[in-house]
Amino acid sequence: MKNILQKQSDTIKFLCADMVQRANSGHPGAPMGLSDVITVLSKHLKHNPENPKWINRDRLVFSWGHISSLIYSFLHLTWYDISLDDLKNFRQLWSKTPGHPEYKEVPWIEITTWPLGQWIANAVWFSMSSKYAKNLSSELWDHKVICFCGDWDLQEWISYEACSLAWKQKLDNLIMIYDSNNITIEWDTDLAWDENIEQRFISQNWNVITIDWHNFEEIDKALILWKISDRPFLIIAKTKIGKWSVNKEGSASTHWSPLWEEEIKLSKIKAWFDPEKSFYIDDEVLKEFRIKRPVSEIKIWSNETSLKELLNPDFSKIIWPDFSDIDSIATRSSNWQILNSISKAIPWFIWWSADLSPSNKTQLIWEWIFPEWKNIYFWIREHAMWAIVNAMNLYWLFRVFSATFFVFSDYLKPSARIAALAWIPQIFIWTHDSIWVWEDWPTHQPIEHLTQFIALPNFYNFRPATAFENIECFKKILKLESPSSLILSRQNLVNYKYSPIIWSVENWAYLFKKSLNPQITLLASWSELELIINSAKILEESGIWINIISMPCFDLLEEQSPEYINSIFDKNTKIIWVEAARWLELYKYCDEVISMNTFWASWKATDLFEKFGFTVENVVERVELFVIN
Ligand SMILES: Cc1ncc(C[n+]2csc(CCOP(=O)(O)OP(=O)(O)O)c2C)c(N)n1
């Protein structure tokens, strides 16, 4: 006779196997291996299915998105808004259950996942946030952070960076559960990796315990031990990928392939499940998962007023710096004054640096060290830092900016892409733009970086030419729900004076100067504005009349109305763009581009290609339009 825990665990296993089988693609192995742990863990978790965003919920973080079938079935069983039909629609277009779980689309998903290792860094921050939040206010702020990870996550160097910070930040409410099945996609991990994980984490000052993960009692004991731990806690869980599959348990193929009908039937028989039933959930199992938590566990943050203040800060309290008497200033310097003005007025505006703040000019001057204060010193772990900052922005309490040289944005691209994909309003501050980095070149010259980030959908790049534009950019950034970057100069730039007659920064490209009968329009942002203004002076002396456009944010210009765009880009002129960066030269040879500019769709590639207009019909139609016009 099976006990209820075993029944619960088997239900999860076969829901996962059925989901992957029905979708004809997915990853059943790790979900089946982890079903025992998630069953026991469900008894220890504090959360609220009626309010998945409840602010004091335990943060449950799965480092790999490929175990999505496990996450969805767990959410269904524990009464979240994921129905049995949603489980059956696993991996279909626009379903609530996409291939990898997406933040905002799926309840109780704390952040979108995809590049392995990222979530470990995210979990570290969720834990740090709770420390800061506790400082700000309440004794009721007592949630825990549970992070699952696999072999690959610990192979990625981002995990070293994040975990070594965990102890320094005294993160005693953080647990990491390592699914140590020694299998990745291709084969046995021993082929190229046999690190002693226990010793690694002990040297990083964690508490570590190794257990047999298919023993319910051992799992339970380990979770109880963690609750009394005074430091971050690692459970090394020795699991079997594809647990309970008759012929495939322990096999790498279960990572990436359905088990297939026959194998699922055989495995169900072995587990005393009806082999003819798919997506089966026994009433007793459902009841057990859905036991209502005692009301006392669902505490509300006591100090609601300060919570509201933090969540809806009053931007009108910001006293913006006055740059009217300044003739020239580096935008990294104007930005420093702006950052400090914002920080003074907004409690949740905090800062991180990877050891470059004297150059980036980002330190908050009236502040001291986190978690009591707002300056967080990260030292040189960029990769983890930006993943952590992503999580900070998702914690609700914070709006975080972080800084480095523009060229080192290479080390944060995965986090920037996740921020864009998951609508995380992280603020990236990148100084030392273009070839103006002086003596360090060429290693420090960001040549292709601007193009790369403009190509990233849902990501706004601001490149102000003056201190006035810098303020306007920040006003906009504070209201954005998407990530943004501020790309700033090391060198002084002429601080062209604000004049309301010709300036309208809010359209993100505007006529800085308009001639009566222009032949040429010159367009630039940042330091190149000064260059085109000086060039125009010489050209006009020889009778060539020029319009000048300053463009602090190309991405927002794209969102302006065609009327506005036509009003500044005078088609009767030749338009010349000056940009100290690598651009997509291919456009020069084209009159029309058929391309795509978004993500957010989960479906079969053939259907997606069609959906985004890559069909013979669409190409023909677009060409015909061109010919007619
Ligand atoms: C940065 C990154 N590299 C590669 C991948 C592709 N990938 C997805 S899962 C996986 C293997 C994961 O192995 P493990 O963590 O052991 O999970 P298990 O096979 O045990 O489920 C790989 C290489 C990825 N998602 N992210």
Ligand SMILES: [Mg+2]
């Ligand atoms: Mg593995």
